[in-house]
Amino acid sequence: MVDIAIIDYGMGNLRSVHHALRTIAPTASIVVTDDPQEVEQAARVVFPGQGAMPDCIRELEARGLRAAVLHAARTKPFLGICIGLQMLFEHSEEGDIPGLAILPGKVVRFASNLCDAQNNKLKVPHMGWNQVQHGNHPLWEGIDQNARFYFVHSYYVCPQDAQFVQATSCYPQPFVCAVARDNLFAVQFHPEKSQGAGLRLLKNFVNWVPV
Amino acid sequence: MLAKRIIPCLDVTAGRVVKGVHFVELRDAGDPVEIARRYDEQGADELTFLDITASSDDRGILFRIIEQVAEQVFIPLTVGGGVRQVEDVRNLLNAGADKVSINTSAVLNPQLVADAAGRYGSQCIVVAIDAKQVQPGRWEVFTHGGRKATGLDVVEWAKKMQALGAGEILLTSMDRDGSKIGYDLQLTRAVTDALEIPLIASGGAGTLQNLVDGVKLGGADAVLAASIFHYGEFTIQQAKQYMAQQGIEVRI
Numbered sequence: 001m002v003d004i005a006i007i008d009y010g011m012g013n014l015r016s017v018h019h020a021l022r023t024i025a026p027t028a029s030i031v032v033t034d035d036p037q038e039v040e041q042a043a044r045v046v047f048p049g050q051g052a053m054p055d056c057i058r059e060l061e062a063r064g065l066r067a068a069v070l071h072a073a074r075t076k077p078f079l080g081i082c083i084g085l086q087m088l089f090e091h092s093e094e095g096d097i098p099g100l101a102i103l104p105g106k107v108v109r110f111a112s113n114l115c116d117a118q119n120n121k122l123k124v125p126h127m128g129w130n131q132v133q134h135g136n137h138p139l140w141e142g143i144d145q146n147a148r149f150y151f152v153h154s155y156y157v158c159p160q161d162a163q164f165v166q167a168t169s170c171y172p173q174p175f176v177c178a179v180a181r182d183n184l185f186a187v188q189f190h191p192e193k194s195q196g197a198g199l200r201l202l203k204n205f206v207n208w209v210p211v
Numbered sequence: 212m213l214a215k216r217i218i219p220c221l222d223v224t225a226g227r228v229v230k231g232v233h234f235v236e237l238r239d240a241g242d243p244v245e246i247a248r249r250y251d252e253q254g255a256d257e258l259t260f261l262d263i264t265a266s267s268d269d270r271g272i273l274f275r276i277i278e279q280v281a282e283q284v285f286i287p288l289t290v291g292g293g294v295r296q297v298e299d300v301r302n303l304l305n306a307g308a309d310k311v312s313i314n315t316s317a318v319l320n321p322q323l324v325a326d327a328a329g330r331y332g333s334q335c336i337v338v339a340i341d342a343k344q345v346q347p348g349r350w351e352v353f354t355h356g357g358r359k360a361t362g363l364d365v366v367e368w369a370k371k372m373q374a375l376g377a378g379e380i381l382l383t384s385m386d387r388d389g390s391k392i393g394y395d396l397q398l399t400r401a402v403t404d405a406l407e408i409p410l411i412a413s414g415g416a417g418t419l420q421n422l423v424d425g426v427k428l429g430g431a432d433a434v435l436a437a438s439i440f441h442y443g444e445f446t447i448q449q450a451k452q453y454m455a456q457q458g459i460e461v462r463i
Binding site for chain 2: 011013016023050052120121122123125126127128129148150152170171172190192194195199
């Protein structure tokens with residue numbers, strides 16, 4: 001049986017995610033797959049995503065993976081990363097398209113005229129290492145408050161329901177960078193590129209037994 | 212808040228890291244995988260590899276280096292040099308690069324930037340610009356490792372690359388490269404102010420104060436340096452501590 005399936009729908013580079021998981025779970029069987037059946041049979045599912053959300057949704061549909069993603073997000077430990085977080089919501093400003101609607105809320109773009117406290121222009125995409133203020137979900141175990149993770153994105157999620165928010169970061173206003181519900185957890189940053197803190201979060205995911 | 216990034220740059224040829232002055236006079240600096248690991252341990256925020264010969268023989272060596280580094284280092288890796296078509300971008304991403312940097316080919320074929328960003332996302336497309344001052348307050352884009360003038364204005368070119376889908380600009384001052392007298396701050400400021408996307412300053416860092424100036428005076432979102440780290444003058448930690456003392460947000 002496959003322990004972890006990384007869903008591959010042809011958008012971007014999944015090698016980093018695969019390397020990172022192999023490093024923290026050397027004995028687990030890990031597959032990168034576009035086969036819906038393999039996703040359904042896996043014990044855990046990682047749902048990454050890069051690029052533009054409309055392309056991601058289109059490629060997901062084209063490979064017949066929508067049902068498998070919806071099923072996994074309801075039934076087993078599920079980790080969304082970056083666009084894999086954004087796609088879980090109902091609607092995105094990027095391309096003005098519907099998402100998978102697993103969580104209520106929408107995805108919006110950072111404003112283009114952001115400034116920091118010293119009145120320096122803030123660039124979009126939000127790119128680099130930012131601090132994360134997190135809740136006490138098991139996936140944060142052993143990770144300091146304000147630990148830095150690597151982000152690269154121009155859009156962020158606005159969940160309708162605050163109870164699903166598991167972390168925020170600031171650019172310059174607070175925005176949601178992690179959500180959780182039951183067996184599902186999803187983050188805006190890239191744990192696979194966030195050195196120690198990122199690897200710890202992935203390890204916590206691999207050991208996570210949702211109640 | 213978001214940290215300013217420090218990015219060590221590894222110029223690679225024939226499987227070795229080298230560093231030149233004004234793009235020539237190469238000097239050996241060691242094994243790329245070993246150096247990458249050391250910078251990762253010291254807290255580098257990203258790593259950039261530039262294949263500075265990009266001959267076909269060296270290409271295979273570069274892929275093996277990237278594969279080895281990607282297996283051990285969990286921070287973003289940018290790879291550039293000799294990227295001519297979308298397939299080159301794909302191959303580098305498959306080898307383990309997170310971002311690919313395009314320089315000469317963006318000038319010869321700007322559509323490559325749009326195609327690559329359309330296919331793989333802007334987040335992984337860096338456009339590298341080699342800039343040379345041609346008159347006060349005006350800089351021109353050079354290609355082919357700094358050998359060919361293009362007649363293009365650097366600020367206008369950077370804006371065009373942003374419009375075509377570049378996710379980030381890596382701006383190198385050829386006048387300063389390897390000189391260790393500091394970044395061209397006027398150039399850096401002119402380009403970063405014209406952009407919405409992040410800018411990495413490059414070319415000329417010789418002291419820790421130069422890194423601070425690149426951010427504070429130049430307005431760069433990230434600073435790239437090679438010589439000051441390769442030969443053990445400073446560690447990345449020392450650079451970050453110094454920047455933090457000067458009030459710059461860094462990841463320590």
